[in-house]
Amino acid sequence: SVCPSYFRSDRTLGAELATCPDSEPLGRVIFGLYGRLLPLTTANFKAACTSAAYRGTLVHKLLQGQFFVAGRQGPRRDRGEVQPPTGLVRNAETIDPKAFELKHARPGTLSLCLGQNDDDDDIKLNPNYHNVEFLVTTGPGPCPELDGQNIVFGTVLEGMNVITSIATIPTYKPAERIRFFNDFAQLIGDERAQTARALWDRPLKTVYISDCGELKVTKPSLSPPSLP
Template identity: 45%
Template structure:
């Protein structure tokens, strides 16, 4: 953790001698690390009774440029705001997601061969309606529309909930686990992935919906398939922006109805590691331990099943 947020003087002399490209990459990695930690650090106990390691970490975070920038909540730079203003956000489709919640994450009475992992009658939370920007991200919206029309998201679960940041849905996997199975007939390619214009819109408002690239949790088994199409969606929860997602994901729409449902989802209890586990994981990730990413995937898992009971186009 200290390596993630410490000043450049703490880096090894060999790292200081690297080229500009490597130094920029290291700075970006430290900044991302600081942004991910600062939200929880602001709510941690910083009293004299707190562990010395936590107080030291918080003092470094307070001095880190990334933490200061996040605390200031600066508006979009003029150039970025101008680029976003040029994007055509005409609404071409309206997607609905009906959401319910079960009292437990999985059914305890499931029998061998039963492909229904959730309770039979989820308590309804409400409907989320998303206005899709078919002109700003035509390839991504076309893929999403085809998947929604085929019912790919129905009877699947929201796999991660991070209050104050975002929630995830559309992770691909077996239906018996409540994951999405890509239907046949999806577009053969998504040209948005190769277009810089598709990444212009920021994640500034609660309810911003984007094609999830940076936080995608699809297994490599699916990603390496030549017919793989990304169906993972990310919805920001608010109340503030999530600048760490800007330029990393393709914004495809905005929640126009049902923000209260998004807020209700954030109230569902989730698996949350303690501070020591987070610190060790951040250090392991910084040194390149592949187990860190696998462990972090479990964070934010709802302890009750949040189910998309139905989906489609209005």
């Protein structure tokens, strides 16, 4: 769903993401997962969906013409952050070279964020950390810059029109002067530069996952694209 503005001021710490009264449903997206090829990555994604961990959480980054990112972790459910469910498996596929062989070659590619992951460092350093941040390519073309850095584990089966609608939402883009000063601050090691950069490419409307779950099929037939 989408709201015209980003955050409401009447949310309280710990509350679920409060939706605005004029939120508009964008539709349903159905992903097919490559469970036979990437059983650990798909198991954790499915667990996050069926436990409703993604419900009420934000699409927090959108690079127009490329991809959007959702599933950022944090303690603030009122800010649309994800709190992963218990019982997720340790994902050894994140260090397996074979897991990175599929390409971001077409719109609707579903991928586990590794190179593009923007969870806070203190969260990543937790020994119980499980990455549940994901990205979806929006098209119109491939995203080869994502290859080898993120794990492709599924694709959009239905609802590509929803992906296209999200891709058209305007985002925050700083002026050239602000970018220059941010680059300089990062060069001299000012930690505030990274904090400010986290706001770049954020949708100017609240795009959130209003519901999620699993659709079971009797005979799964989805196969990943052929490897090169």
